[in-house]
Amino acid sequence: MKYIDEFRDGEVAQSIAAAIKAEADANATYHIMEFCGGHTHAISRYGLEDLLPANVRMIHGPGCPVCVLPVGRIDAAIWLAKQPGVTLVTYGDMLRVPGSRRLSLLKAKAEGADVRMVYSTLDAIKLASANPERQVVFFAIGFETTTPPTAVAIKQAQALGLKNFSVFCNHVLTPSAITQILDSPEVRELGTVKLDAFIGPAHVSTIIGSRPYEYFAEEYQRPVVIAGFEPLDVMQAVRMLVRQINDGRFEVENEFARAVTRDGNEKAKSLVADMFELRRVFEWRGLGAVPYSALRLKEPYAAWDAERRWDVPQDSPPDNKACECGAILRGVKKPTDCKLFGTVCTPENPMGSCMVSAEGACAAHWTYGRFRDLERSE
Amino acid sequence: MCLALPALVTELLPDDSAKVNLGGVAKTVSLALVSDVKPGDYVIVHVGYALSVIDPEEAARTLELFREMGEELPA
Numbered sequence: 231m232k233y234i235d236e237f238r239d240g241e242v243a244q245s246i247a248a249a250i251k252a253e254a255d256a257n258a259t260y261h262i263m264e265f266c267g268g269h270t271h272a273i274s275r276y277g278l279e280d281l282l283p284a285n286v287r288m289i290h291g292p293g294c295p296v297c298v299l300p301v302g303r304i305d306a307a308i309w310l311a312k313q314p315g316v317t318l319v320t321y322g323d324m325l326r327v328p329g330s331r332r333l334s335l336l337k338a339k340a341e342g343a344d345v346r347m348v349y350s351t352l353d354a355i356k357l358a359s360a361n362p363e364r365q366v367v368f369f370a371i372g373f374e375t376t377t378p379p380t381a382v383a384i385k386q387a388q389a390l391g392l393k394n395f396s397v398f399c400n401h402v403l404t405p406s407a408i409t410q411i412l413d414s415p416e417v418r419e420l421g422t423v424k425l426d427a428f429i430g431p432a433h434v435s436t437i438i439g440s441r442p443y444e445y446f447a448e449e450y451q452r453p454v455v456i457a458g459f460e461p462l463d464v465m466q467a468v469r470m471l472v473r474q475i476n477d478g479r480f481e482v483e484n485e486f487a488r489a490v491t492r493d494g495n496e497k498a499k500s501l502v503a504d505m506f507e508l509r510r511v512f513e514w515r516g517l518g519a520v521p522y523s524a525l526r527l528k529e530p531y532a533a534w535d536a537e538r539r540w541d542v543p544q545d546s547p548p549d550n551k552a553c554e555c556g557a558i559l560r561g562v563k564k565p566t567d568c569k570l571f572g573t574v575c576t577p578e579n580p581m582g583s584c585m586v587s588a589e590g591a592c593a594a595h596w597t598y599g600r601f602r603d604l605e606r607s608e
Numbered sequence: 609m610c611l612a613l614p615a616l617v618t619e620l621l622p623d624d625s626a627k628v629n630l631g632g633v634a635k636t637v638s639l640a641l642v643s644d645v646k647p648g649d650y651v652i653v654h655v656g657y658a659l660s661v662i663d664p665e666e667a668a669r670t671l672e673l674f675r676e677m678g679e680e681l682p683a
């Protein structure tokens with residue numbers, strides 16, 4: 231397929247790997263965080279870490295929207311699904327994420343709650359139009375990529391005069407999460423996590439552009455390369471970052487110029503700006519309470535806000551104690567550091583959010599990485 | 609859920625949507641978030657929406673950069 235196969239060419243990957251090896255200073259170490267789960271997935275799937283020299287290390291970041299939603303918001307969605315007359319709809323991955331007491335939307339569904347999976351927000355609108363007697367609540371999650379589709383759905387509901395549609399909004403922002411990681415004690419004071427550079431998001435950046443990263447590249451003196459989700463994109467980004475680190479530069483560079491511009495998608499941005507405002511603070515799994523890191527609907531759209539229609543519980547129960555997702559999302563631990571990994575916790579029976587979606591660090595390592603661990607130990 | 613592939617736009621449909629070919633599979637996607645899309649363009653599709661149009665010249669330039677890299681290597 232065009233724009234896919236040529237970005238997966240194994241020989242080219244080898245030559246980029248050779249270039250990285252030649253350019254990386256053998257006496258230095260390079261710690262590169264890939265923010266996005268999409269990159270984590272590509273790195274695991276194509277075994278990219280095996281191509282890199284030992285002193286160039288990848289650290290998985292928190293950019294998996296399913297993974298970062300805290301238990302309390304999952305519990306709140308389950309609570310909503312159990313309200314009389316409510317049909318709760320959401321993206322497929324969300325159904326299996328464990329909440330408190332190992333409950334999930336899937337279990338709530340088995341117990342009789344009306345929970346449905348949709349591929350697109352427009353399916354949620356169709357469901358609401360076809361079932362005027364039900365209150366259809368869309369459990370909206372995701373970064374800057376899924377926010378504009380939620381906005382389109384609300385516009386449609388407005389145009390159709392749908393009174394039985396609302397959104398339980400959990401949209402979060404990428405730049406504030408990266409800032410939070412750089413401000414974390416592990417990175418700032420303790421130095422237990424060394425972070426030299428970032429691979430910036432692919433699809434998020436198609437919407438917000440490369441400009442929002444300029445602030446922290448400068449402020450925190452960390453280079454950023456925005457990269458596509460194919461393996462050669464990731465390899466090339468690593469090479470560009472090694473170069474920047476060698477040169478002592480900290481710029482925002484764009485490897486994904488085929489889809490990302492400096493200003494991003496103006497149409498999508500203005501739709502979101504018109505409809506959403508910043509929450510003062512929002513809880514993230516692993517990162518804790520992050521100021522100005524999430525969105526909610528503005529007053530003129532209150533009619534479509536599930537949190538204004540129902541008295542949605544705002545508790546923040548702790549994670550399952552044995553689950554290390556929090557530390558993994560901060561880049562402090564690896565999936566294999568978790569005692570439950572691959573034994574008690576598997577994608578069929580996830581104990582934590584990182585094992586649910588294909589971009590979660592634990593799920594990606596389970597699917598692609600564990601065989602390499604085996605080979606190595608033999 | 610973030611994984612998405614470039615899809616070829618094959619036909620514009622009413623209601624700001626289009627038919628696309630995603631690796632041989634035909635799908636209908638919304639064009640509500642993009643402008644000036646025409647058949648023959650490749651778009652990045654995510655949760656049923658086209659998020660951006662792929663710029664073929666930039667794609668070619670990126671591929672070119674991959675190759676140059678190999679040649680620069682000291683033998």
Ligand code: SF4
Pocket residue numbers: 552553554555558565568569570571572575576580581582583584585592
């Ligand atoms: S393996 Fe399971 S329990 Fe352990 S950190 Fe990953 S998701 Fe959590």
